[in-house]
Amino acid sequence: MSSSRPDPTHVPLAVVNRLTLYLRELQHLISDGEQTTSSSQLGRRLGFTDAQVRKDLAHFGHFGQPGIGYRCDDLVQAIRKILGTDREWRVALVGVGNLGRALLGYRGFSRQGFRLIAAFDIDQEKTGTKIEGVEIHAMSRLNEILAQERIELGLVAVPPADAQGVTDQLVAAGIGGIVNFAPVTLNVPEGISKVGVDLARELEQITFAVANRLREQP
Amino acid sequence: MSSSRPDPTHVPLAVVNRLTLYLRELQHLISDGEQTTSSSQLGRRLGFTDAQVRKDLAHFGHFGQPGIGYRCDDLVQAIRKILGTDREWRVALVGVGNLGRALLGYRGFSRQGFRLIAAFDIDQEKTGTKIEGVEIHAMSRLNEILAQERIELGLVAVPPADAQGVTDQLVAAGIGGIVNFAPVTLNVPEGISKVGVDLARELEQITFAVANRLREQP
DNA sequence: CATTGTGAACTTATTCACAGCC
């Protein structure tokens, strides 16, 4: 045996979610010139307990030094490796509407190692053109281009009624994971990862909190 | 006493989150012509157990009929009331870049009762113009217009370095809640609700799953 | 007889608290 690292096979989703927050916060700390940090500093900035931060990291190994804390750049490296973002990921976009265009222009992707390689749209007016340096292809070429460009991740930004169909095409083309911006629950085969971003649902989380606050203190 | 409804003050965030999924799914069921549904149908479509669906709803009251299930339209009404979306909410956008423009054009908001009333940007080229029928104002008028238009919710779609400053202005202007699209953790006073949408973090959830799948079966 | 609503059992997640280390 070579490693005492815990088995990362059954890590709760919530842990992974917090890991992405730790990573982001560490990158801000580094921008601010910090060399090291501690579980209590990280926790305080994100609203978690120090124990939570340590337990989360303990799922994957030992990254800190007792008495010292964590070296920011080492921990960034470690978390990127855990998340799989210690390399570039090749991404395709389907649906070049309002939101799709915004995604094509989003700087935050490349900052974290995601490269938007190709886009697809049903509208023949758009196919053949480039936006933000990314060529827009006809849907019929999806299979071909995903294989040729070795695309691993897909962004679905089409109208709700088309989202499942597009997803089926991406899955058939061998996609590894999908971020879905349409307000529908997608069916994907076991083994394909997906995550949904629904702006109305995000707002509803807020209205629940605000409405309840108003009810309590009118 | 008038009601046997449980106290909705301390409802877990995860429950509210699932509630927004139930609502969306019920609206799809209604579109498909369904009159009634059951906890098991709802659960199956969303990947939850039937007991989970019933327990979640039990936080707020009794909405079903034993032997029958739930009337879709009644349950939609009930959930909207719980979430506070049984009325219109007035929303402002700060930051009319790529993403901001996409938000201005997003149809999903009005579908759920959110009205984007006003937008703000630092760029004087943009102020005074309209996009998607929404006027873009200078940041200096934020206080004035939020009060005048009785805005309750804010969307922050500015560069990361500006997000906290904008948030402080929104809070000072009396905002109730914020959806933050910048990849930073915002500090808000207790009592202000916020939710963050970070596209890179969403992708990282996926890469974790895909990378681990690849590691397991190489 | 299919389905809800709900205590009880179980599972999972979080926090505590402290030994060991720098």
Place this chain on the structure above:
DNA sequence: GGCTGTGAATAAGTTCACAATG
């Protein structure tokens, strides 16, 4: 003294299973 890593204790969340119901 300050900090990590972790077993033990606690809390929270989920599923079970069944009485009650239309």
